[in-house]
Amino acid sequence: MTKDTMNLTNLTSDNLKTLHKLYQSNEYPIWSRHFSDFLNQEQFLEELSTLGSLLAVSEGDVFKGLLTVSLKNKPKLAHISLLLLKEHQHKGLAPKAILQIMDYLFKGETRRVVVTVSSEDERTTSLLRKGHFTQEGKLIKSCYYNNKYYDETRFSLSREKYKEYYQNKKEV
Secondary structure, eight states: OOGGGSEEEEOOHHHHHHHHHHHHHTOOTHHHHHOOSOOOHHHHHHHHHTTSEEEEEEETTEEEEEEEEEEETTTTEEEEEEEEOGGGTTSSHHHHHHHHHHHHHHHTTOOEEEEEEETTOHHHHHHHHHTTOEEEEEEEEEEEETTEEEEEEEEEEEHHHHHHHTTTOSOO
């Protein structure tokens, strides 16, 4: 399956309602890293928008997750974050979404893409390593959830490495 079957589009109001329900369910610890305590839907959207550009990950009309992109002007750095709904995880969407956004970012002025993941997330860590991302470091006890601190690992991929490994490829 190629990246072409998956789309990155603007979020719809239905997508935002789904994300707000997930935030309220407390099933996704990543929200605790970004948001304060209980937020109504309007407050949630306002805080969500501070993460950067918000894109829906979908196949056809089916919403499967959220990709955020935050661009920093110097040195042309892009931070990306991906959240797939649980029922759509481990089905090959993450590499497709990451490759599609890298294709877009590296056609512009972006020099480096950065991803930060929970150090306990072995599947994503493995995916990033397999995808030629370089581990830059570990953020010790940087995420607090359910009365426990978690470490995060930061990875990056430069434009040069991207060209070497991905240009003209359709799959990770």
